[in-house]
Amino acid sequence: MSVIVQAFFHQDSNTWSYLVSDPATKHALVIDPVLDYDPKSGRTGTSSIGKIADAIAEGGLRLQWILETHAHADHLSAAPWLQARCGGRVGIGEGIRLVQAAFKPIFNLEADFATDGSQFDHLFADGEAFALGTIEARVIAVPGHTSDSVAYLVGDALFVGDSIFMPDGGTARCDFPGGDAAMLYRSIQRLLQLPDATRLFVCHDYGPGGRAVAHETTIGEQRRANIHVRDGVDEASFVAMREARDAGLAVPVLMLPAVQVNIRAGRLPPPDENGVRYLKIPLDAL
Numbered sequence: 001m002s003v004i005v006q007a008f009f010h011q012d013s014n015t016w017s018y019l020v021s022d023p024a025t026k027h028a029l030v031i032d033p034v035l036d037y038d039p040k041s042g043r044t045g046t047s048s049i050g051k052i053a054d055a056i057a058e059g060g061l062r063l064q065w066i067l068e069t070h071a072h073a074d075h076l077s078a079a080p081w082l083q084a085r086c087g088g089r090v091g092i093g094e095g096i097r098l099v100q101a102a103f104k105p106i107f108n109l110e111a112d113f114a115t116d117g118s119q120f121d122h123l124f125a126d127g128e129a130f131a132l133g134t135i136e137a138r139v140i141a142v143p144g145h146t147s148d149s150v151a152y153l154v155g156d157a158l159f160v161g162d163s164i165f166m167p168d169g170g171t172a173r174c175d176f177p178g179g180d181a182a183m184l185y186r187s188i189q190r191l192l193q194l195p196d197a198t199r200l201f202v203c204h205d206y207g208p209g210g211r212a213v214a215h216e217t218t219i220g221e222q223r224r225a226n227i228h229v230r231d232g233v234d235e236a237s238f239v240a241m242r243e244a245r246d247a248g249l250a251v252p253v254l255m256l257p258a259v260q261v262n263i264r265a266g267r268l269p270p271p272d273e274n275g276v277r278y279l280k281i282p283l284d285a286l
């Protein structure tokens with residue numbers, strides 16, 4: 001039996017979250033859960049992640065894992081809320097340590113903020129295998145957009161995080177701390193070695209050219225039609241294209257709020273003595 005994939009779109013951040021389940025055992029995992037956050041008021045909300053929790057309950061599913069493809073720069077993770085509600089272990093790629101080490105000084109985080117990934121329940125190594133009920137799964141490290149980026153292959157469904165987008169969306173930017181366009185090219189080539197029929201699920205879609213947002217394609221379609229990395233595009237031309245594009249991109253609106261929360265596995269910063277939690281915005285530091 002094939003793995004079941006339910007997709008949930010978060011409009012404000014153009015993020016796709018996925019609820020993935022094994023029909024035989026009802027074991028499930030969630031990839032990239034999003035916490036609502038309004039930067040104008042500083043209010044967080046759970047109406048989006050609540051829909052995934054409802055789907056878990058309605059399906060009688062047992063949540064095993066909450067998986068991050070990387071420490072996102074465009075939304076806050078809802079992993080702690082989902083874990084409190086539905087259980088499961090929170091996992092991310094072991095490269096999160098590098099991201100924590102890069103951003104701890106930028107945010108001047110508390111001295112005892114650990115940069116060993118211990119805020120997460122599990123750190124995945126490249127190639128690490130795990131099971132979702134009767135379905136085999138494995139982790140493929142895809143650094144380039146960030147140092148901690150991973151893809152998750154669950155049965156025949158590949159969740160690529162921010163590496164490759166829909167064929168007409170190209171690829172993810174590589175200009176954040178730890179990003180590297182040549183590394184992204186090599187990571188994507190590893191993904192493109194998978195069988196052409198592999199179902200590929202993207203992390204974001206921005207509906208280029210005004211088309212409706214989409215989330216699913218295949219490895220074969222990417223090799224044929226991806227505007228940045230289709231078959232025949234070599235590393236040097238990809239890197240030149242990627243670096244030129246990145247030079248013109250603005251910093252994401254939620255990058256500073258998101259990263260300082262997501263490197264804590266989605267936990268909000270510790271409260272001040274008045275009981276209120278604050279986000280930090282470093283001035284003239286980036």
Ligand SMILES: [Fe+2]
Pocket residue numbers: 070071072073074145162
């Ligand atoms: Fe990202």
